[in-house]
Amino acid sequence: MKSIDKRAIVIGGSLAGLFSGTLLRSIGWQVDIYERSAHDLDSRGGGVVLQADVVTALKKAGIATDKLGVDATERYYLQKDGRIEKMAMRQTLTSWNILYRSMRRHFPDEHYHQGKVLEQVQSEGAKVTAIFNDGSCETGDLLIGADGPTSTVRQQLLPTYVPQYTGYVAYRGLIDEVDLAPAAATIFTERFVFYDFPNSHILAYVIPGENESLVPGKRRFNWVWYVNYDEETELPHVLTDKDGRQRANSVPPGRMSANVEQAMRSYADLVLATPFKALIAATKEPFVQSILDLAVPQMAFDRIALMGDAAFIPRPHTAAGTAKAAANAIALTEALVDHEHDIPKALQEWEANQLPQGMHLCEHGRNLGNNSQFSYGKGRTAG
Secondary structure (H helix, E strand, O other): OOOOOOEEEEEOOOHHHHHHHHHHHHOOOEEEEEEOOOOOOOOOOOEEEOOHHHHHHHHHOOOOOOOOOEEEEEEEEEOOOOOEEEEEEEEEEEEHHHHHHHHHHHOOHHHEEEOOOEEEEEEEOOEEEEEEOOOOEEEEOEEEEOOOOOOHHHHHHOOOOOOEEEEEEEEEEEEEHHHOOHHHHHHHOOEEEEEEEOOEEEEEEEEOOHHHOOOOOOOEEEEEEEEEOOOOOOHHHHOEEOOOOEOOOEEOOOOEOHHHHHHHHHHHHHHOOHHHHHHHHOOOOOEEEEEEEEEOOOOEEOOEEEOHHHOEEOOHHHOOHHHHHHHHHHHHHHHHHHOOOOHHHHHHHHHHHHHHHHHHHHHHHHHHHHHHHOEOEOOOOOO
């Protein structure tokens, strides 16, 4: 693609920022990504259901898509009495890490800047400027706010729109295949497995292992368990880590407090189906994140665009959060090409298309989550 005289500043170097950055480069733009963390991000996250928009975005960016994940051929729904309901369904299951690394390798190091904490954005005429807390500033033709649920860009543009706690959290974990007993491993391998009970459900599937390995025996089991906690009386305790620090929305692997972890494991022994009990027992470093809702009324602001979780946070039951970020980036680059890189016109068309899609996805996620978690009130049940 021929280079054009347009520069984009992308705030946020996670998946949404990388989708935006790689696709803008594919249509000839100059792009710099600014990530607040001073460290590589590829140690975080767990499993991702691979959706068509993600594959499309990677292909458009010129990134190989042939070894992205593990194929599951069917779904298992475990029953309390030990029966298994089976449903044929093929899905590809990947990981946050493999998507991040695939794009990160493709994006030039000299244009990916770490440890850059945004303080303010300023739009003036045909230019937009990002001002960072180290005193530096960068000016471009377009600024993408892809800086996640706590987006600084969104806080400046839409200060009253903040993520809201939904009433439940997701406990999560990863287990190397070799660390799970064969009886349980047989049930979870090459399948998407669920267990539902009143006001909760848990799911698991195989994802690529360390160093993106797809070799059987060197992959990982990924599980997610949704559990209700009251926002005032219980959530602060769950989000307090092993050092006594209360975290905003999540406690990463290895940081969960011993009493929270033990309470989670005891509850699992009380309520879960036997294969899932084995899965959690084999997990060395579980982690937890609060489930949030966010939907904005506007995504385009002159020469600024909000992308991914900076704009909409669909609940994870949709399995579409990553795909939504990819779809945002695909639609933006298509609008820019269609309008010959006239940014205000392109953003106007892009927003008109992406805003209702984001609203619909969030509403769908709310319905799925509320039906799962609150059909029997707001609390937890004994299974």
